[in-house]
Amino acid sequence: MIKFHGDAADGLGIVEPGTDRLTAANATSFKDDVLGLIEAGTSRLVIDLSKVDFVDSSGIGALVGLLKRIGHRGEIVVSGLSDNVSQMFRITRMDRVFSSYDTAEAALRALRENA
């Protein structure tokens, strides 16, 4: 379901959830798919939410689950947050947990510069 752009050489990549809603219905499979990428060597990830217009509490749980798993060995940032998703991030303070960028490209640049 997820879409991945990147290559294993530098461990950088962009993930799109491939759905317009990240909810209890698909959060677990989303998390498992991305965990597969992390295990395959992608340690610095942009999760591009530009096509996602709704994230519920299970979706937030999945994003934080990924962050917990990657720990200090890598980094997860988000991009393209819609107003609705931004609001969810603000109310749950996830805006303090995930660095957020307007576009996936900007997020990728920032990850490269941080390296």
Add this chain to the structure above:
Amino acid sequence: MPLTMTDPILVPPLKVVVADDDALQRAHASALLRKLGYDPYEAEDGAAALDLVRQLGARILLCDLNMPGLDGHELARSVREDKTDHYVHIIMVTSQSQSAERERALEAGVDDFMAKPLDRASLTARIRSADRLLRHEMLLAERNRVLAEAKEQIEADLRAAANAQRRMLPAPEARVGDCSFHSAFMPSNILSGDMFAYYQVAPGYIGFYAIDVAGHGVHASLLSVALGHLLTAEYFRRRAFDDTGAPNPAALVATLNERFFRQDSTEYFTMFCGILEQKSGRLHYCQAGAPSPVAIGPTGVTRQIGDGGFPVALLDMATFENRCDQLDSGETLVVYSDGATEAESLTGEAFGEARFRGVLEEAATRPGTIPGKMVEALTRWRNGRTLQDDLTILVCERTQQNDQVSR
């Protein structure tokens, strides 16, 4: 107990009805069937055959095409019209010249054909084939029955658990100090991941909370019930006040965060935890990932309380803040779970905060009606379909001095 295709089902031989107006043909067919180990029942016309099939619960019908009264077609059609829970396999006996009739017979519900005169080899093959199919059907029916029974048992258990959960909740309407509480609690599917309570926690202080465990269903309800048992008035008293006796709801939330956080799990919950000082109307609260409650004045003006906070048990580094607001006499605080604002219409549109506030504004003069009105509005919004997520509406009405409780 799972059944597999190889499990034998101990059933007596299948009952076979032989319908033919020709006594000789009937006797011949019956003799062949007896040799195959069946117990045949004979009928001399279609009507008698139909009666026998119904009475005996016969599973195989061997019938002639031409019979007085009900002919083979009509007999097959009548058998098919009976809405029984088992299948009757119909084999029609025709002469060579009647092969054109076969299409009509298939449409009437006949399964197979045999040519006259009946010979033992071909009857054996056809009856064995029918027997295989029917036993397969019986196996499936048995498996279905076992599943239905298991489902019923599971649902009965879930309903018992849901009743136990509901009994943990405070009364839907209650008065504590100078506040009237009104509430609605609707699980999306039998059990709920929500929990709430309110109580006098210390002289002059009312404590209350609403919790929403991420996700819903059995898994979420196990945590919500555990939290419901833990969060007693006594627990509030010990955890939500500092050493000087001042309200400190964030301390209670931080304790819960420490207790329920697990590195290897993503199970967490959102919470709104409030302590209301009776004399002053000062509201001390900690908002932990829950939607911002709404305060309404008697004139219908609404305002939002709080702007967010970390959820509980999601991150070990999370910090929790105490905030203060004022709930004056005549004002009402509405705490709710996101099952309200996130409820979707048939077209996938969320109910949203604007509509939520609209309902509150309309009911402002009668806060006691808010939970019921909100459930009504959401049910309309969902076109009567059940909610996708658990719903809690907790209304705390600070009644005016000497005022009656609104209903």
